[in-house]
Every structure is written in C-alpha cells, then in structure tokens.
Amino acid sequence: MTHSEFLRLIEDLLELEPGSLEGDEDLKGCGWSSLAVVGFMALADEQFGEIVSPAKLARCSTPNDLAALLGDRISVSQAA
Amino acid sequence: MASSGITGSRIAGMAASVPAAIVGFEENARLVGDQGARRVSQSTGIMQRRVASPDTTAADLCQDAAERLMTSLAWTKDTIDALIFVTQTPDYPVPATACCLQARLGLGKACAAFDVNLGCSGYVYGLWLAMALAAPGHLRRILVLTGDALSSCISSEDRSVAMLFGDAGTATAIEADASAQAVSFELGTDGSGYEHLIIPAGAARLRGSSETCVVHERENGNYRSDEQLFMDGAEIFAFALREVPQLIKTTLAAHGWDRDVPDAYVLHQANQLLLRHIAKKCGIPADKLPLSLHQYGNTSCASIPITICQCLGGAIRERSLRLMLAGFGAGLSWAAAALTCGPAVVLEPVVYVPASEAAG
Numbered sequence: 001m002t003h004s005e006f007l008r009l010i011e012d013l014l015e016l017e018p019g020s021l022e023g024d025e026d027l028k029g030c031g032w033s034s035l036a037v038v039g040f041m042a043l044a045d046e047q048f049g050e051i052v053s054p055a056k057l058a059r060c061s062t063p064n065d066l067a068a069l070l071g072d073r074i075s076v077s078q079a080a
Numbered sequence: 081m082a083s084s085g086i087t088g089s090r091i092a093g094m095a096a097s098v099p100a101a102i103v104g105f106e107e108n109a110r111l112v113g114d115q116g117a118r119r120v121s122q123s124t125g126i127m128q129r130r131v132a133s134p135d136t137t138a139a140d141l142c143q144d145a146a147e148r149l150m151t152s153l154a155w156t157k158d159t160i161d162a163l164i165f166v167t168q169t170p171d172y173p174v175p176a177t178a179c180c181l182q183a184r185l186g187l188g189k190a191c192a193a194f195d196v197n198l199g200c201s202g203y204v205y206g207l208w209l210a211m212a213l214a215a216p217g218h219l220r221r222i223l224v225l226t227g228d229a230l231s232s233c234i235s236s237e238d239r240s241v242a243m244l245f246g247d248a249g250t251a252t253a254i255e256a257d258a259s260a261q262a263v264s265f266e267l268g269t270d271g272s273g274y275e276h277l278i279i280p281a282g283a284a285r286l287r288g289s290s291e292t293c294v295v296h297e298r299e300n301g302n303y304r305s306d307e308q309l310f311m312d313g314a315e316i317f318a319f320a321l322r323e324v325p326q327l328i329k330t331t332l333a334a335h336g337w338d339r340d341v342p343d344a345y346v347l348h349q350a351n352q353l354l355l356r357h358i359a360k361k362c363g364i365p366a367d368k369l370p371l372s373l374h375q376y377g378n379t380s381c382a383s384i385p386i387t388i389c390q391c392l393g394g395a396i397r398e399r400s401l402r403l404m405l406a407g408f409g410a411g412l413s414w415a416a417a418a419l420t421c422g423p424a425v426v427l428e429p430v431v432y433v434p435a436s437e438a439a440g
Binding site: 015052058 | 116119120123239240300312313314315317318321322351353354357360361
C-alpha cells in the first residue's frame with residue numbers, strides 16, 4: 001500500500017476530509033482517541049494481518065509513526 | 081487450549097432479567113459531548129444500557145431469572161442438585177453467594193452450591209462445569225446463574241469503561257439426558273495479562289481502605305479509585321484479535337463442523353467493532369451474528385445467554401439450533417462451545433421488579 005493510500009485510510013478512520021493529512025500532523029489534534037486506537041488496530045489486522053502492539057501504538061504521535069509500525073507494508077517512496 | 085467433549089446433558093431452558101433503569105446517549109454526552117457520544121455508539125454499537133439501583137445486586141437479578149425459569153420448566157425446587165453462580169460482583173466476599181441463593185430460591189439442602197469468579201468468559205465456563213457434572217451417573221439438574229452488576233464498580237468519570245457496561249442476570253437450566261448430542265468445549269487462560277482488566281483493591285492483595293476508595297486522576301484524564309474497574313481497552317482488543325478467531329476455528333474443528341454449519345455465532349457482546357471484525361475474519365455472515373449490545377451493552381458473563389434469550393429464543397423454543405458460543409475477557413480468560421440447543425424453554429429478557437416495589 002502506498003503512503004498516500006495509507007493516509008486516506010487514517011483520514012477515513014478519523015472522519016477527516018480526504019487529502020487533509022500529510023503525515024506529520026499531531027494525531028491528538030486530529031481527533032485521535034481510544035476509539036481511534038481500536039479502530040486502527042482493526043484496520044491494521046484487516047488490511048495487513050498485523051496485530052499491532054498497544055504499547056508501541058501508544059508511542060505514536062503522527063500518522064507517519066503509525067505507518068512506521070507497519071514497516072515495509074507501507075511504501076516509503078510515496079511519502080514525499 | 082484445554083479440549084473437553086461432553087455427552088449426556090443438555091440445556092433445558094434459559095432466562096434473563098435486567099434492571100429497569102436505562103442510561104444511554106444523554107449520560108454519555110455529559111462525559112464526552114454530543115459528537116463524542118455519537119462516535120462511541122457508532123463504534124461500540126451500544127445505544128443504551130441497564131443499570132441496577134444501589135440496592136439491587138447481580139444475585140437479585142439471577143434469582144429473578146431462576147425463579148421464572150424453574151416455574152416455566154415445572155422444575156420442583158427439591159430436584160435441583162447443584163447451583164453454580166458465575167459473577168465478579170458477589171453479594172459478599174464470604175460466604176459464596178451461591179449458598180445464599182440456594183436458600184433464597186428455596187432449593188433443598190441436597191444441593192451443591194459454589195461461585196465461580198470469571199467475567200466475560202464465565203458463561204461458557206459455567207456451562208462446561210454444569211454439563212460435565214450432569215453427565216450420566218452424576219447430577220441430574222443444575223442451575224447455572226451468570227450475572228454481574230458492574231455499574232457499582234465503575235467510575236462515571238472514566239471514559240474507558242463508563243459507557244460500555246450494563247447490568248444483567250441470567251439462569252440456564254442443565255439436565256442430564258442420555259440422548260443429548262455431544263458438546264465440544266475449548267478453554268484457555270493467559271494470566272500474564274491480568275492487569276489489563278482489573279479491580280485492584282478490595283480483596284486480599286490490596287485491602288479496601290480509606291486510601292483505596294479515593295478517586296484519583298489517571299491516564300488520559302480519566303478518574304477512578306482503586307476499588308473501581310480499570311480496563312486497558314487496547315490491550316483487551318489486541319487479546320481478542322489474537323485469541324478469539326483461533327478459538328472459534330479450533331472449536332469448529334474439534335466438533336467436526338465447517339464454518340457454515342452453525343446457525344448462529346453467539347459471541348460475548350464486547351463491542352460491535354470488535355465483533356464485526358472477528359466475524360469478517362472468521363467468515364461469519366452478519367445474519368449469523370446476533371447482537372444484543374444495542375439494548376443491554378456489555379453485560380459481562382450474562383452477555384451470551386441474554387443474547388440467546390433476546391435474539392434466538394423464538395427459534396430455540398421451536399427447534400434445535402447449532403450454536404457456537406465464545407466468551408473472552410478478564411483473566412485473561414477465554415472459552416468456546418459448539419453445541420446443538422433446543423427445543424428448549426428460552427424466555428425473553430424481562431425487567432426485574434424488586435419485591436418491595438412489587439408489593440407496593
């Protein structure tokens with residue numbers, strides 16, 4: 001999955017306008033909440049078959065941090 | 081996982097009782113605002129919950145369900161050989177509330193009675209114990225009462241739990257029956273996660289005191305005391321994603337069922353997002369995933385039987401259904417059962433009316 005596609009998923013999760021995220025925003029200012037946390041866990045499992053560590057997830061502060069959790073499943077070349 | 085195949089006992093009937101008071105959007109909005117409350121109900125699927133008054137306990141709700149069930153089954157009180165009460169909210173630390181319920185229900189003294197301290201996995205554990213005890217040559221009739229009134233242990237200022245849990249009590253009648261079809265149980269535990277869903281104080285490890293009842297600010301601006309329920313929602317979610325799909329797969333295989341065989345998958349009603357995700361992962365169609373959490377919330381060990389009473393009672397009264405039951409939660413603990421149930425006396429959930437009000 002490209003980085004842009006990943007950001008669209010996060011925008012959908014957070015009920016944000018499509019195209020509003022670039023990746024380095026502060027998640028807490030974007031409506032990140034405990035509901036978003038479990039929503040992201042479900043998304044990561046569904047899309048990538050990855051059960052994300054809650055401890056690692058708690059250390060994420062930007063969408064790019066979330067993408068990094070998923071490693072090479074998110075194409076870094078699309079990040080710019 | 082511990083595998084246990086049991087033959088020679090069946091579910092004869094089920095009943096559920098809930099308190100009268102309903103809480104929902106307005107109470108949630110006071111905690112997280114209108115938009116937050118809307119998002120909570122969209123994600124969890126919980127539109128309202130039933131909350132017991134301070135003088136109503138889980139045992140009261142279970143007693144009410146048990147009395148109605150015994151009447152409907154025409155089971156006389158001296159024919160009950162055992163009473164198992166599954167709860168995390170007993171009437172007393174000592175004695176076992178099951179003993180009190182034996183007397184309150186008017187059961188004979190030739191009745192074994194004991195409590196089981198388990199939460200959201202507790203219904204399947206209670207069913208497993210009762211069906212094993214009612215195997216041929218052992219006991220004949222057993223009541224499994226499962227209920228919790230967790231509202232009394234929850235801080236209204238803790239967003240991680242305040243909008244999820246509802247109170248309920250249920251009764252399931254198990255009877256020895258040599259012609260009953262086999263039931264397959266799978267059970268497991270991971271106690272390394274015990275701190276993820278816990279009331280830390282009030283028992284021997286940390287006695288209740290003037291300190292433990294003080295409400296403090298905690299993570300993410302939540303407030304609670306050490307005598308109130310803490311849940312790390314992300315850890316519990318991860319646990320469920322990790323264990324429940326495999327639990328269902330293993331139980332289906334143990335029972336020799338393909339995934340399309342069960343008529344319904346009755347899962348612990350934790351939250352809608354989780355249940356729908358597990359269903360998708362396991363290939364369970366939406367019409368085989370009954371949900372009662374819209375009306376009752378997460379009712380802990382009562383959630384599986386109340387869902388059967390609410391959503392499947394009409395069918396089970398008429399015919400047999402092939403059911404997959406799966407519970408998971410505090411412990412961490414999980415269990416599933418594959419069984420054929422019915423025809424049986426399955427009563428619709430009713431509102432509990434305390435004796436004092438009924439008399440008035």
